Amino acid sequence: MEDIIIIGAGPIGLYSAILASLHNLKGKIFESQDTVGGQLSTLYPEKDIIDLPGFNVTTAQGFIDKLYEQYNSKENKLDLHLNESIISFNKVDDHFVVNTKSGSYETKTILLTTGMGNFTPRKTGCPNEDEFKNIVYSIKHKAVFADKRLVVLGGGDSAVDWTLMLEPLTSEISIVHRRNEFRAQASSVEQMKKTKTNVLTPYNVKELKGANGNLTSIVIENAETKEVKELELDYLVVNYGMVPSQNTFEVEKTGSNINVGEAYMTSMPNVFAIGNSINYPGKVKNITCGLGEAVVAITKIDQIINPDKNIPVHF
Numbered sequence: 001m002e003d004i005i006i007i008g009a010g011p012i013g014l015y016s017a018i019l020a021s022l023h024n025l026k027g028k029i030f031e032s033q034d035t036v037g038g039q040l041s042t043l044y045p046e047k048d049i050i051d052l053p054g055f056n057v058t059t060a061q062g063f064i065d066k067l068y069e070q071y072n073s074k075e076n077k078l079d080l081h082l083n084e085s086i087i088s089f090n091k092v093d094d095h096f097v098v099n100t101k102s103g104s105y106e107t108k109t110i111l112l113t114t115g116m117g118n119f120t121p122r123k124t125g126c127p128n129e130d131e132f133k134n135i136v137y138s139i140k141h142k143a144v145f146a147d148k149r150l151v152v153l154g155g156g157d158s159a160v161d162w163t164l165m166l167e168p169l170t171s172e173i174s175i176v177h178r179r180n181e182f183r184a185q186a187s188s189v190e191q192m193k194k195t196k197t198n199v200l201t202p203y204n205v206k207e208l209k210g211a212n213g214n215l216t217s218i219v220i221e222n223a224e225t226k227e228v229k230e231l232e233l234d235y236l237v238v239n240y241g242m243v244p245s246q247n248t249f250e251v252e253k254t255g256s257n258i259n260v261g262e263a264y265m266t267s268m269p270n271v272f273a274i275g276n277s278i279n280y281p282g283k284v285k286n287i288t289c290g291l292g293e294a295v296v297a298i299t300k301i302d303q304i305i306n307p308d309k310n311i312p313v314h315f
């Protein structure tokens, strides 16, 4: 029987696992993907992060590498199960049974750090999209774009952030958005407009052209004038956001966000949720806010597991 099972090894799950080791809790951490790091490793590993304490600047993956190193440094580290998605859990007597495709595990408490769930990228919707190998939905290694012609699709923060990050490397870069207004931060959009980026709005993607698995151009149509353009490219970077496949855990939610009360306990006693999976008045969906929630939740879990223990506040 585990003290704690953590579901999701994004930054908040990983930090929770580190804290659980410091509190001497015995447990496991499950991640449905084949790597730790959540959104940072999957969506924007090479993005610069400038709002973390103790780092002037670090890449997202650099931060995850540090967290993972810290997790691994603990002799009593929680067992990490990669590629193992939690499908469900249910209360049995005074504990929980947590189920994956390959097994069931018993635990006294559960901490949900599931972020936006198991996510897959939203596609362009063009019928031949899956044929092409040079369409990417996340930036893993930016060096592959050096001296290439890029077209970025999307108008949100990550589309603009990626454009800003890749622009200096590329020989040509365009961003195509279906509206005139970008959803991204105005200051980033302004910064982008000062670069060589060819900003094309309001355009929709009409057709993908290429052969033998290689996309060579896209056809776009102006949403207002119906004018058509063809853009030649080496890579198409699609940033239409993610389609999360929501977890169906039986905890109360508002929309896709898990409701939490004191110390981030969900509607199910002894099941906690923190990080991007939750919302409450004043919540900020960023890394530092989630790290603070981890401190509160793990302390509370230690109190539940060890009611007579003098729970440490500092280590």
Ligand SMILES: Cc1cc2nc3c(=O)[nH]c(=O)nc-3n(C[C@H](O)[C@H](O)[C@H](O)COP(=O)(O)OP(=O)(O)OC[C@H]3O[C@@H](n4cnc5c(N)ncnc54)[C@H](O)[C@@H]3O)c2cc1C
Residues within 6 Å of the ligand: 007, 008, 009, 010, 011, 012, 013, 030, 031, 032, 033, 036, 037, 038, 039, 040, 043, 044, 047, 048, 049, 050, 051, 084, 085, 086, 087, 113, 114, 115, 116, 117, 118, 119, 157, 158, 161, 247, 274, 275, 276, 277, 285, 286, 287, 288, 290
């Ligand atoms: C483009 C972009 C840029 C950003 N930049 C910043 C920034 O500069 N600074 C900042 O502070 N924040 C930034 N953020 C926000 C930050 O990424 C999130 O706040 C953070 O990722 C939340 O961490 P998390 O661990 O709660 O969730 P996630 O990172 O979403 O991780 C959740 C993990 O849980 C796993 N999971 C889900 N369901 C299951 C299941 N059933 N079983 C097993 N595993 C499961 C998922 O696979 C995932 O790995 C940015 C976000 C984006 C999209």
